[in-house]
Amino acid sequence: MTILDGKRIAADIRRELKEQISRRRASAGDKQTIGNRCPKLGIVIVGHNPASETYVTNKMKACAEVGIEAERIAFEDTITQEQLLAEVQRLNNDPSFDGFIVQLPLPAHISEQTITAAIDYRKDVDGLTPENVGRAAKGLPCIISATPRGIRELLSRYHISTDGKHVVVVGRSNIVGKPMASLLMQKHETGNATVTLCHSHTTNLKQVCLTADILIVAVGHPGLITADMVAEGATVIDVGITRIEDPNSPKGYRLAGDVDFDNVAPKCAYITPVPGGVGPMTIVSLLQNTLQAYGHTL
Numbered sequence: 234m235t236i237l238d239g240k241r242i243a244a245d246i247r248r249e250l251k252e253q254i255s256r257r258r259a260s261a262g263d264k265q266t267i268g269n270r271c272p273k274l275g276i277v278i279v280g281h282n283p284a285s286e287t288y289v290t291n292k293m294k295a296c297a298e299v300g301i302e303a304e305r306i307a308f309e310d311t312i313t314q315e316q317l318l319a320e321v322q323r324l325n326n327d328p329s330f331d332g333f334i335v336q337l338p339l340p341a342h343i344s345e346q347t348i349t350a351a352i353d354y355r356k357d358v359d360g361l362t363p364e365n366v367g368r369a370a371k372g373l374p375c376i377i378s379a380t381p382r383g384i385r386e387l388l389s390r391y392h393i394s395t396d397g398k399h400v401v402v403v404g405r406s407n408i409v410g411k412p413m414a415s416l417l418m419q420k421h422e423t424g425n426a427t428v429t430l431c432h433s434h435t436t437n438l439k440q441v442c443l444t445a446d447i448l449i450v451a452v453g454h455p456g457l458i459t460a461d462m463v464a465e466g467a468t469v470i471d472v473g474i475t476r477i478e479d480p481n482s483p484k485g486y487r488l489a490g491d492v493d494f495d496n497v498a499p500k501c502a503y504i505t506p507v508p509g510g511v512g513p514m515t516i517v518s519l520l521q522n523t524l525q526a527y528g529h530t531l
């Protein structure tokens with residue numbers, strides 16, 4: 234059994250990105266091109282969701298490490314949908330931003346669908362706009378949503394092929410499950426999988442999971458996947474990251490994945506830990522997407 238070390242791979246990729254960005258800026262010399270400035274990312278956060286605050290802090294740190302300028306744009310959760318839409322328009326029109334994200338979840342009075350749909354797809358470095366999702370589904374050039382891109386990269390860096398494999402995705406969110414399934418079924422060397430997507434209304438979840446060569450779980454239900462649901466030799470990717478109160482931990486909580494790691498891991502060929510698996514790969518994908526958006530404005 235091999236643990237897929239997302240933390241280490243993400244650090245490798247950050248080093249590569251840092252070099253790429255500094256080479257690009259150096260080669261721009263004195264010319265008045267975009268290469269003279271850093272790539273710039275806007276990160277919009279609404280309210281004070283503690284998990285979101287942590288993600289945003291980690292994204293800001295990762296940007297600083299590779300040479301991407303990041304601006305945190307924070308609003309109280311009293312902001313109206315119209316005001317937030319106006320901010321999205323401002324960022325769409327401000328040429329100093331190569332890309333921006335609106336951290337999810339948003340407060341209940343704001344529609345995530347309306348806000349994400351308003352983002353200019355060329356600046357949509359989360360890959361969540363209808364344009365990018367549609368392009369991804371059709372196999373057209375696009376910005377791929379961060380978590381699926383990170384998982385694809387992690388598999389590829391460990392030489393785990395999806396070609397001809399049965400991949401079972403559990404969870405149908407717009408942010409992970411749906412784009413992940415869409416990516417894996419593409420006629421491409423990093424796809425070519427037979428994909429089954431399971432969700433809360435799937436009646437025979439255990440039987441379907443047992444047929445998976447690669448099982449990707451993104452539900453947010455700690456311990457959902459138990460050892461009896463995983464075939465010997467499978468690869469298991471755990472996207473779940475739920476905070477569980479734990480007075481014995483210095484932070485007052487610990488992070489739990491969707492997979493019962495201790496009992497599932499001995500059956501697996503490969504498995505991701507939580508934390509340190511998919512999470513750092515998601516952040517590094519955001520950096521790669523930002524660099525992609527920066528390149529497009531050249």
Ligand code: GUN
Nearest residue numbers: 334335336337338359379
């Ligand atoms: N909330 C949890 N993960 C993400 C992400 O990748 N992007 C955004 N915008 N919000 C999130």
